[in-house]
Amino acid sequence: ILVTCREMQLWSERLFVHDKFTGPEVDLVDFGYSVHLGNIGGLSVCRWKPIVLSIGCQDRSVKIWNYETYDVELVQIFEDDIYSVSLHPTGLYTVIGFSDKLRFMTIMIDEIVLTKEFSIRNC
Structure with missing residues (x-):
């Protein structure tokens, strides 16, 4: 489970370990510092x-975090406003909604590379 708040913090906790429910009480682990400057949009x-x-x-x-080590694996800054994001189950691709286009992107080791653009605004 991932939790965000107004202070731009991010917490996580596993609800299931080896296909067993951990119980009704959850101890959230803080990522330790501010995730973004301003609100977390998605x-x-x-x-x-x-x-x-x-x-x-x-x-x-856009930041990619490892939720087991609580480390930032990749940071990429864009020129356009970002409205939404969705990560492929494999972790190799992402779709990011910008103010001007919807972009299908490939996640490389050190950057996120544009693969295809769709002319869909504000999504």
């Missing part, structure tokens, strides 16, 4: 890898 969790992708509304950044 989160998407990968199914196959321990990563989460977050977007910042004010700083126009």
Whole structure:
């Protein structure tokens, strides 16, 4: 489970460990510092890898976090406003909604590369 708040913080906790429910009480683990400058505009969790992708509304950044080590694996800043994000279950692709277009992108080791653009505004 991932939780955000007004202070731009991010917490996480596993609800299931080895297909067993951990119980009704949850101890959230703080990522330790501010995730973005300003509001967190969206989160998407990968199914196959321990990563989460977050977007910042004010700083126009996309960050990929490892939720097991609580480390930032990748940061990319864009020129356009970011409205939404969705991460592919493999963690290799993402769709990011900008003010001017919807962009299908490939996640590389050190950057996020544009693969295809769709002329859909404000999504």
